[in-house]
Amino acid sequence: MSIKSLGAKIFAKHIRKKINKWANNPIKTQKQVFDKLIRSAEDTAFGNDHHFSMIKTHDDFVKSVPIRDYEELRPYVDRVVKGESDVLWPGKPIYFAKTSGTTSGVKYIPLTSDSMPTHISAARNAILCYIAESGNARFVNGKMIFLQGSPELVEKNGINLGRLSGIVAHYVPKYLQKNRLPSWETNCIDDWETKVDAIVEETVNENMTIISGIPPWVQMYFEKLKKKTEKPIGELFKNFELFIYGGVNYEPYKATFEKLIGRKVASIELYPASEGFFAFQDKQNEKGMLLQLDSGMFYEFVKAEEFFEENPKRLTIGDVEVGVNYVMLISSNAGLWAYNIGDTVMFTSTSPYRLVVSGRIKHFISAFGEHVIGKEVEQAIKEAAEATGIMIKEFTVAPQINPEESELPYHEWFVEFQETPEDIEEFALQIDNSLRKQNSYYDDLIVGNVLRTLKVRKVPKNGFNDYMKSIGKLGGQNKLPRLSNDRKIVDSLVITIDK
Structure with a gap:
């Protein structure tokens, strides 16, 4: 020694x-x-x-x-x-x-x-x-x-x-x-x-x-x-x-x-x-x-x-x-x-x-009264990843209040995967089930047909890094918010990844 x-x-x-x-x-x-x-x-x-x-x-x-x-x-x-x-x-x-x-x-x-x-x-x-x-x-x-x-x-x-x-x-x-x-x-x-x-x-x-x-x-x-x-x-x-x-x-x-x-x-x-x-x-x-x-x-x-x-x-x-x-x-x-x-x-x-x-305290989703918090979304994606063997690099979540005609509103998860999974639908369902167990308000909204189950949108490789770079916050102490009660972040993210 x-x-x-x-x-x-x-x-x-x-x-x-x-x-x-x-x-x-x-x-x-x-x-x-x-x-x-x-x-x-x-x-x-x-x-x-x-x-x-x-x-x-x-x-x-x-x-x-x-x-x-x-x-x-x-x-x-x-x-x-x-x-x-x-x-x-x-x-x-x-x-x-x-x-x-x-x-x-x-x-x-x-x-x-x-x-x-x-x-x-x-x-x-x-x-x-x-x-x-x-x-x-x-x-x-x-x-x-x-x-x-x-x-x-x-x-x-x-x-x-x-x-x-x-x-x-x-x-x-x-x-x-x-x-x-x-x-x-x-x-x-x-x-x-x-x-x-x-x-x-x-x-x-x-x-x-x-x-x-x-x-x-x-x-x-x-x-x-x-x-x-x-x-x-x-x-x-x-x-x-x-x-x-x-x-x-x-x-x-x-x-x-x-x-x-x-x-x-x-x-x-x-x-x-x-x-x-x-x-x-x-x-x-x-x-x-x-x-x-x-x-x-x-x-x-x-x-x-x-x-x-x-x-x-x-x-x-x-x-x-x-x-x-x-x-x-x-x-x-x-x-x-x-x-x-x-x-x-x-x-x-x-x-x-x-x-x-x-x-x-300002990062949550309660567009429909569900008040989903950061701890819950992080636990949900962790459990889903463990259940499916899928590895993720980064993610953020926002409500979709104005979906396509005749479709119920939902939570939209933007996820960058380490490797593209074969079954994103199953991954989304695992997240949704975990979130419903953790948050009774969210579960009530699903059961009551106020919301449909969440959707996962695949973000291309380095998509989040490109977004953070576009707003001048790549690296250092900068952190991507896990969730937002509006679509400001995800709409900017979509513009970046769709270029």
């Missing part, structure tokens, strides 16, 4: 004990975080406007601070972007994470000297928890790749601005620098396809042990490697042991990945965002990711079914239940307050608090 492997094991045990301490005292931990956040921001512009000096309890906070999304918080953020100090958090941010919003255009999410370390430690702790659980630290001696955005930053009123993954690249510990790929020069390539080709050239002959990134973009990397070498990834990288991912659900890609790799590989799921690093998978055999309760973020939860009511009830960690779909709100040491990040989550455990991302 190498010195690095031994050191990693010792450090992993130490970190696991620290995590257990706050994970086993969730309510006390969150109360301490809440108090510290309020007291720290009392003298900011936001704190003065919302009477932080008078806030002692969560009820006080609810009365003083309304739920906001980015657009509603924007007047404060704009002041920060212009260079003003002490607006949302004491001082100025050290970075802005630039993201693309679906309704707000470009968003500038502040990262402070207090919040930035949690983005780094959470990813590190996820790997350390795996080492502590498995006893395996061999992979720390090999090469590690993180498919991410460019680390090049620009300045905006004295504050560095860039993609979160690019900002994080500046914080890779020195002891990992020699192990980390791709090179700085390759990471700075803007064009995603050119970048992946360069990454293939740099890594094809290396001892890759950890590979990390959003599943669809890692899949592109694997496919290019296999095309170049005509070898399964697991044979090419004999010591490849750990796949780390986040951003989208891995399950719909899992069968394709295992075929590309040629064997099973352990995986760790992360839940990072520009607004904070919320959770990570801390146990291989437990469903869900451990919610980060001690990372400068105070969480509130609103039942998704109540979210659009005038004054929805805001719950704290001690009030949530397993299996309920919640909108997650955060207040953080980056200066976000009762902030709606747009995600919905479901708890899989409350001892400790583990959750899964169930979808986006």
